[in-house]
Amino acid sequence: MKRRDLIRSAGLGLAASAVAAPAIAQSAPKVQWRLTSSVPKVLDAIFGANELVSKYVSEATDGRFVIQNFAAGEIVPGLQALDAVQNGTVEVAQTPLYYYTGKDPTFACFTTMPFGLNARQQNAWYYHGGGRELQDAFLVKYNLVGFLGGNTGTQMGGWFRKEVKDLSDFKGLKFRIGGIAGQVVAKLGVVPQQIAPGDIYAALEKGTIDACEWVGPYDDEKLGFVKVAPYYYYPGWWDGGPTMNVVVNRGKWNELPRPYQAIFEAATAYANADMLAKYDARNPAALRRLVGAGAQLRPFPQSFLDASWTATNELYAELSAKNAEFKKVIDALIAFRNEEYLWWQVGEYPYDGYMIRARSRG
CATH class of the missing domain: 3.40.190.170 (Bacterial extracellular solute-binding protein, family 7)
Incomplete structure (x- = not known):
């Protein structure tokens, strides 16, 4: 006899229904x-x-x-x-x-x-x-x-139609980069552009913009940026x-x-x-393919990174002076960041640094 029939024969059909559902x-x-x-x-x-x-x-x-x-x-x-x-x-x-x-x-x-x-x-x-x-x-x-x-x-710094070697090369550059990061680079003479993901490639291909940032190798490969802007910069300090x-x-x-x-x-x-x-x-294999397709990897110039750090902290101070809610949140975030890097400095970074050097040595 099946279990359901056995239960029903015992007069427990209603209970069985409740248990089964x-x-x-x-x-x-x-x-x-x-x-x-x-x-x-x-x-x-x-x-x-x-x-x-x-x-x-x-x-x-x-x-x-x-x-x-x-x-x-x-x-x-x-x-x-x-x-x-x-x-x-x-x-x-x-x-x-x-x-x-x-x-x-x-x-x-x-x-x-x-x-x-x-x-x-x-x-x-x-x-x-x-x-x-x-x-x-x-x-x-x-x-x-x-x-x-x-x-x-952490994302890449983006795709550039021309090589940038110094801070001066960023002045007047039309860069698809949005939000707070756009306000930071504007302090350095960059002309930030906020463009939806589906429209970035066409703008880059036509020269409406000189550079764009999106995500990283896996997604950037799908959007085909390497075909129209060969210089691929890192790191995306605005997208850690x-x-x-x-x-x-x-x-x-x-x-x-x-x-x-x-x-x-x-x-x-x-x-x-x-x-x-x-x-x-997925990013490692995609990065290899992009380099094979002509992407030229470049670190951002140190002068650009240092100027961006300074401009970032200036902007945070300006926004905090005008917006109490922003100040409350950014102060909490920065305090947390600084405490986190106390641990990263001791644990994560030394380990990763050693493993990267070991890999380079073969």
Whole structure:
């Protein structure tokens, strides 16, 4: 006799029915959200994080909580993703908050800052260093709830049509670089341009811009920048550990059953870790291919790095004098950064430095 028949024959059919059904399915409503991203689908390591979140949310709720994913431009342009969530056009967006420094420079602190935190430090600050509490307090006035949804790791400095050998070579240079970093380089005579990811290649090819920064080898290869700008500079000092933020309409978030909220948060945390792992795994081979295709690797001139460091600290002081909320967040972030590098100086950096030298020796 089958187990189900045995239970029913004992007069426990009703109880068996309750046991057999997943607990969440008994009281869980059907919820369907739309997510808009700031990136095109071709950037699969970033856009793929949305698909992971949707997959785990759906599986954990037995298909009752569904999130449909849309790339930049399918519902709204990539640089309007946050606004679409804020006004309720969609429920959720995957977008770097530093795209919205025109609203308030404080947004940038929760993605990445020039000479800020690396990826591990960014996670540490968010989860255990007070960053999440600061973000929650900031986003509430925009009707948003925020989560970490990925990290690329330290990015490259970008692609340049012409070689830059000294600080003077940057004056007048039209550089696709957004947010706070754009304000920093503007102090050095650069003309910053904020252009959505899908439009960068055309602008570089036509000469509308002289240089661009995007992410790193894996994504940059997909966008084909090596074909039109052969000089590939590093490091991206403005993107030491850039977060791909996920923002949810606060009203829609509050409507979710608590189990759904927990599932969504767990799914974004997994996607956050998975994205960084993908880039760490895929960047080395992509860098080799780019060099094989003609990319000429160059470190930024020391004069440019030093001037950028000075300009960054000047800008932080200027913004802090005008914006108390920015001052509160950037002071906390810098204090955390300085404490972190006390450990990095002793543990992480000596180990990595030795291993890099050992590799060079063969």
